Amino acid sequence: MDTEAITTRKKELRSMLRAQRRERYGGQDGARRRARESQQLLKEAEPVIARIQALLAAAGTEPPLVAAYHPTPTEADVLPLARRLAELGADLVFPAAAGAERLDWIRWDGHSDFVASPGRGFGMEPAGERVGPDALARAALVLAPAIAVDRLGTRIGHGAGYYDRALTQVRDSCEVIAVVHPSELLSAGSLPREEHDIPIPAVLTADGLVCLVTIDGAETPHVPSQS
């Protein structure tokens, strides 16, 4: 596929996946399903919590920096996990608008209220201190939003490239985990991959934490669809 065809395909996939998300997680029934799944998601995140606890226990080190985000009403609810990690002593940062291309990051203490972000389409953000666009270079864990991820680690987001750019900064030791609904972990090769799309090594859903075998390279090889 050439770049133009990939862009068109990504647009189609985004609108399909957003419609599926609204269908399943919109309205009162959807909100109840999401609330149930957020508790399961927290349970399934136990290995993630344990790793942060181990980093906290390592003598003489700074508290690990964890990037999370304030989920929209239909995104998988990562807040209970973010709260838990903050309570344990991790430093939490959430994305904030900083321009058309880059994100800034704002500290969250684990209990303060969120305010509407001035960035169009950004939803809510903490009212705390901004720590600068390079924060992810110090992160031990990034919990990344996505519209979907396939089993080769190809991620699709809202189409601004914010996370693709931000993830170029992380260290090799940083754990990067996309958080999505169970139905948004797609079969290998379902999503097109461009050169700038950074493969995601792990996905957390209410069904579990899945570590993926990611394949680096400009484009996803053709893998026959499993469905």
Ligand SMILES: Nc1nc2c(c(=O)[nH]1)N(C=O)[C@@H](CNc1ccc(C(=O)N[C@@H](CCC(=O)O)C(=O)O)cc1)CN2
């Ligand atoms: N909960 C949550 N917070 C997040 C993200 C996310 O995916 N989820 N983001 C992940 O990156 C960033 C915000 N992402 C954004 C992505 C696109 C646009 C944007 O300009 N949207 C267009 C419409 C796009 C469309 O619907 O086609 C617009 O508002 O004009 C704004 C913010 C940071 N915070």
Ligand SMILES: Nc1ncnc2c1ncn2[C@@H]1O[C@H](COP(=O)(O)OP(=O)(O)OP(=O)(O)O)[C@@H](O)[C@H]1O
């Ligand atoms: N590292 C990068 N440097 C420069 N431009 C980039 C980079 N990553 C992505 N982009 C640009 O951002 C735009 C959106 O990319 P893409 O469609 O992959 O977004 P997405 O992954 O869905 O969104 P997001 O990362 O915000 O969740 C593309 O035009 C792409 O060229």
